[in-house]
Amino acid sequence: MSASARSWCPNATDRRSPATGPFPATGARESRTQAEGAGHGALRRIRHRGEMAGRVGRGGHLPRPPRREPPEILRARDVSLPVGAHPHGACAQLHHGRRDRALQGRRRLQRAAPHGLGRLRHARRERGDGEGRPPGRLDLWQHRRHTVNWDPVDMTVLANEQVIDGKGWRSGAEVERRELTQWFFRISDYAGELLDALEGLEKWPEKVRLMQRNWIGRSRGLQFAFETSGAPGGHEALEVYSTRPDTLMGATFAAISPDHPLAKVLEASNPAIAAFCAECRRLGTSEEALETAEKRGIDTGVTVRHPVTGEDLPVWIANFILMDYGTGAIFGVPAHDQRDLDFARKYGLGVIDIFFAEGSDAPVGTEALVPPKTERVRYVLPLAGGEWQTGEEAVETAIAECERRGIGQGVTKYRLRDWGISRQRYWGCPIPVVHCPACGVVPERKENLPVTLPRDVSFEKPGNPLDHHPTWAKTACPQCGAEARRETDTMDTFVDSSWYFARFTAPHAETPTNLADADYWMNVDQYIGGIEHAILHLLYSRFFARAMHRTGHLPAKAIEPFEALFTQGMVTHEIYLTRDAVGRPVYHLPEEVEDGRLKATGEAVEVIPSAKMSKSKKNVVDPSDIIARYGADTARWFMLSDSPPERDVEWTAAGAEAAWKHLARVWRLTEEAAADTATGTPDEDEALRRATHRAIDEVTRGIEGFSFNKAVAKLYELTNTLARSAAGAQEKRAAIRVMAQLMAPMCPHLAEEVWAATEGQGLVATAPWPVADPALLAEDEVTLPVQINGKRRSEIRVPKAMSKEEVEKRVLADEAVQRALAGATPKKLIVVPGRIVNVVV
């Protein structure tokens, strides 16, 4: 166990528990309910202002208080704050800014999801099915072949992370790429819209918008068909796509994916190709694995005819061509693409320079010339257009030229692929579909929804437990009544997290959502989640909201469900592991480890550096020790106090005791002030009042800007000021009341006690948030640092409103400046009013 972790579990018999200490907070019992939201989760309490909304009757909807604008975090009275807890323990929070109800996420999420998905489908079915196409007219999904990682021993599909060096993580068997029929949501149909709408998400971090933009990956390019020779029947043409058609003249080969239909045909009759493709398939399906693998290929013997030069180019199968992107086939231009160049050098293929950088005519060697598309370069072999063109210009002229000559068309493509939702696991929602021998794929009837999972499942046999359940899959066809079989695929759990925010607008509704409630509560004002969800979860949710709008479950305004996004950092921790008999890792919780050894057996553990907390790696910690020892207020204060929430933080409990000491000090000061009867001088009273108002200003801005650590720092400052203040008792009590309000979001229990002890009226939770008086924030005099050549050498104290000229005079009179000038005139004198002065000598 790390030193830091040890320090917060001191031997409890050494001293009395701080939880029974001098201030009246929060024994362990009370704490548990308060602090179950770990991490940077105090916002729930911050938003917890105002009276409770009425109790929810069975089957009824939550009463709707009148909407108030704008729903600021600290001043909102009506707040809905669902917490979506993912099974691995990470937490996402939503803030609807409307009413005062914190809903427990996880149970409802799981309960709600199958029901909801059923409804989603149903809405489509009611609008009529087409022949031989997915049920429903909206074409939101598709049922088609897709390649997965197959473990032949465990008879199961493996996640990419479960494939280690081409082997199944449990069975150790060689993993095969296998084609299965899978269900897809057709998110790629929305690619353009999802991309364009990113512009409007002004309260999202730019980095997330950028990540989504790159992920969707809109590209403009040329698509055309090569004429083949020597190819098997049906493959007289080879469709390729390129975003750099301006380099077409530099094509020296064509390459196809090992999963390309042509490759599959060739494989059947050519053992060498079959062997190569089989080896490629062992790589697994992840893009990362494909891209980091050594670039390799095999010549097919097939050739294609260059559409301009008429030359024959060889067709290779290459392991780095993705079947999912473009057409699964490319033309290789080694001079201007690094991967193509590496490939060409390896297999002795030609390299033809198409353009040169300004001032150079050196042929490409081992490094491809790939300048930014905005850079002007000299084309020596342009497809069209002049000698000097930027890449952007040349691409457009090349497309136009190809279209003119009838070679191909300019097309826009997206990198974004459809969302495969099929899982062969127990813990997803069943896909509510029935396979009928006569009618084919038929959606389950509305009244039979939700399709629930069976309770009596066995995980003994390898494979999908739903598949070998004796009775569960047996059912009647909803259309013809004949004996039929349920779909045994379940849904990706991402499906659930893609719409829980909508479900929570009417958590007790019989339907997935209730439009009136959805219309009232949506959109989510503030979404808080980890950066690891920047792409998949947040993109799926945006797609889902659009789909739910089309199925009539969400209003039009909700197609962008999250107005503002805040990405919290991850809590990280070291990972501890030992090895089993065959060398596979066995992970251990931090609390089971001490001084690099397992507490139970004394066995030494391997330590892997800090990484995102993950249940599978067991590098998770539980704040309940801190809560039990110091109480919930301290735990919350401590967790908010140091690290800014957007940054990753290595979990360490060192400092929890300091937080407790601070809160104890606040309570001591409160008791002293409560008993105090002294009067202070007007100067001292005013000084304290000014400090208090500065704190109001800074703490408020800190909290609303998600800088909780800075808000806490300002509260430390106010406490220090207060402790040293000679102001009168009245003034001190007033300052402490304000402090109680400012502290309430971080330590609600203590804040109430402090408030009550200093003549606060009612509850601090219901008191209006304090407002800083601008008159008390204004400073009459400011200290201006004086720099000489950019280095601070002195400072002057001047009235805030002093003119530039007057400031310059004062600066030149300054002793340090005089010394530096030594009689000379300064070269330059920069005065930034109210900020700084710089003298250049």
Added chain:
RNA sequence: GCGGGCGUGGUGGAACGGUAGACACAAGCGACUUAAAAUCGCUAGAGCCAAGCUCGUGCGGGUUCGAUUCCCGCCGCCCGCACCA
């Protein structure tokens, strides 16, 4: 490999392009105490005895009167890469 981030004292971290290190942790010294704990006070980036000066925000350049902040190139770490969720 590709995409996106991050990097500041012994530690967590502050700092609209404007006094680098706020606030806190740990440390040291002192007061109180028979003693300890608790509390209160003081010290503290590094270097030079010091006034003062020099160096200092991962590394190397650049822009600027002035760069932790902006730009370029590296290094290291983290996240994502579509079946972890």
